Amino acid sequence: MNPFLASTTPARLAVRGDLLDFTADPGWASPAELAGRGAAAGIRWRPDHWLMIEQGRIVGAEPAATSTPGADWQRIDHRGRLILPGFIDTHVHSPQLDVIASHGTELLDWLETYTFPAEQRYADEALAVERSALFLDALLGHGTTSAVVFPTVHRVSAEALLGAAHARGMRLVAGKVLMDRHAPPALCDDVIGAEADSRALIERWHGRGRLAYALTVRFAPTSTPAQLAMAGRLLAEVPGLYMQTHVAENRDEVRWVAELFPEARSYLDVYHRAGLLNGRSVLAHGIWLDDTDRRLLADTGAQIAFCPSSNLFLGSGLLDWPALEAAGARVSVASDVGGGTSLSMQRTLADGYKVLALQGHKLSAWKALYGATAGAALALGLEGEIGSFAEGCCADLVVWDWARGPVGEHRDRLATGLHERLFAWLTLSDERHLVQVLVAGRDLTPTRTA
Structure with a gap:
């Protein structure tokens, strides 16, 4: 049997990690300018949260420090890892x-x-x-x-x-x-x-x-x-x-x-x-x-x-x-x-940064990731289904390691501020950083080969 098709969708699932998605287009402002705007820039950053999923759809998110899902929830603990919409x-x-x-x-x-x-x-x-x-x-x-x-x-x-x-x-x-x-x-x-x-x-x-x-x-x-x-x-x-x-x-x-x-x-x-x-x-x-x-x-x-x-x-x-x-x-x-x-969308976006830099533009990690998640969903008319962790969206999400290998781990330790850390991840990461993939709450994580 194809291992992708063998899994089922849990009725109630909670996934713990660092949640990042977008509620609006962050635009072309610099990372420093956007840092002062916080949530007003459309950036929704929820470190160490539980993402709550019922019947394959997102129903909310709760801080792990003050909330623990009950025994009727299947729990997956990815604390310390980055979780993005697919x-x-x-x-x-x-x-x-x-x-x-x-x-x-x-x-x-x-x-x-x-x-x-x-x-x-x-x-x-x-x-x-x-x-x-x-x-x-x-x-x-x-x-x-x-x-x-x-x-x-x-x-x-x-x-x-x-x-x-x-x-x-x-x-x-x-x-x-x-x-x-x-x-x-x-x-x-x-x-x-x-x-x-x-x-x-x-x-x-x-x-x-x-x-x-x-x-x-x-x-x-x-x-x-x-x-x-x-x-x-x-x-x-x-x-x-x-x-x-x-x-x-x-x-x-x-x-x-x-x-x-x-x-x-x-x-x-x-x-x-x-x-x-x-x-x-x-x-x-x-x-x-x-x-x-x-x-x-x-x-x-x-x-x-x-x-x-x-x-x-x-x-x-x-x-x-x-x-x-x-x-x-x-x-x-x-x-x-x-x-x-x-x-790899990370490699694609890294090339996008270079294309724009050659024209005098600077692509932030915020704008890049928005274009490959919530921005794409909006352009397709599918913003109510994919591209974000909004309540009611399908639970299409991917769990990533922030860093792998000595170079990536060293760079991650030295990063100051969320954008610097995220931009380093975007530039250095690829499919080897992938930990888990959920599609409508169903685990479709590929089996790695040596």
Whole structure:
């Protein structure tokens, strides 16, 4: 039996540790400025507290110094450890674990050389089932409990991914990829077949358990105007559907889109004309957008998934996160594996710090972690379910060691103030610091291998 699926949800569970979550966006103020604001900055820090969980949902928190849960509560004592809401990865490709850490190309060459050959293998149902389980278990093993995911164009790959997420009780947004041109024949669908497959998948999976379906347009060049229009009609027709795609990642890509869609004002406008921008639209990258595009994002409620590791690895460019937010657009954080080099959200955020530092911005640990938890939940319209320890939210949480190894332990001892300690943890930690993962109160902690 898969060890992830063997556990059950306790009726009443209390988890002890240092609780950190966010009640509001801490913004771009410096750590020193935010320190003076305390809870007013949206930072909720509750050291040595019991987090109280009933039937998989959070019902409160109590200080351990003055409260001990009764005998009818199952208790897990992680005193001295950091407890965060599970991370939310808003853009990642499940089949691209097969090509993570591949050498030497930019975006369009990357697709031809690595991605498309790997994705063709997912027509095999048995392989899709096996690799979907591997992918989701890897997400959990890196502290990510919710994600917005691209499978492949094959219906069986979407079935496998959604089914495996449902078995784990994870909050997943995913859907079959739409591509009817400019891709290998084995990865191309057609408008009629794509709509039929999408409708069947929506009927089976959308709203089932903690799943939501996403109309998944690979990117504008691989969909004809007719396919984009079909996706727009479905998005308008079915309540609660998401849309995920890529936009303005690479300058060569942007030039190609301008050639393919001369009637559109911009790359983003291609999607707007097709009716694909709303408050449930997740667009990865968004590096090469202008002021008009940023205002369009704000007006429609669509969000940009910031993928710093991928953008650095493929040499795509540097996203100006503050400029997007200044225009009123929403931004979340994503690993974008396999262009990204790790499923670890800590490594992704550390790369985000470097991307922003190159532009004269300083990303605090507060803002970084908000973007990967409560901020992502808000951008997805799921703030009542994931991303924080608010009462009523699902108990998706991860327990972390503050430090491991002589360097990390030494740095942790020398840290003065909570932000310094947290920033050191964010910069130095990874999946090896993970202690326990709960999804809706169920223990899905991975079994470590030597």
